[in-house]
């Protein structure tokens with residue numbers, strides 16, 4: 001690790017603009033090989049309250065949270081964020097120490113920012129980038145990139161809840177070669193199942209329904225069998241050739257919205 005040095009102003013400016021949504025302010029930057037390291041503080045939100053009892057805590061110490069963010073100018077970006085920790089002084093509270101709220105930055109215990117996780121998913125599912133290439137972009141391992149993508153998909157589906165299966169009439173199925181060389185579940189293939197109903201109705205973007213290990217025909221058969229009879233009855237079209245006839249609609253800017261809606 002080199003000492004903080006100057007990096008191109010454009011890179012800093014870009015990063016500064018984007019830090020607003022992460023809830024951090026930049027205190028410094030350094031280059032570590034190919035990786036840009038940005039040092040940050042959490043934006044101060046006043047007295048931090050204990051998640052256990054709701055009382056204000058007393059400052060204890062500061063730790064560093066390290067997360068990977070969306071690459072900047074083609075280089076991996078690592079954030080090192082100072083997070084203050086507090087002691088809970090309520091005798092009856094089970095919580096002894098708690099950290100300042102950094103959930104805007106990343107999920108609890110996650111090693112990538114939320115937007116980075118969504119970006120990884122988009123690169124893999126929409127841009128059809130390989131896991132290896134995404135791992136390189138992030139400066140992380142293959143396994144980490146794979147885990148980030150799967151977790152991001154699960155988060156997205158959990159956020160949408162069971163309602164995501166309502167009103168689905170047209171399904172698009174697209175298989176991706178997730179892994180080229182290494183052994184993986186489903187022979188390295190992942191099947192992406194998308195609800196194209198809003199695209200057909202011209203009411204909105206396609207929505208992710210699920211990611212399933214394995215090749216499309218078998219994965220889709222198994223996935224449909226696991227759904228309710230009512231769901232299967234409502235489905236009128238399953239487009240097995242990727243996003244086939246809907247490609248034009250998808251390329252009209254809808255691709256980027258598939259996973260984020």
Ligand SMILES: [Zn+2]
Pocket residue numbers: 050051052053054055088089090093094095
């Ligand atoms: Zn407490």
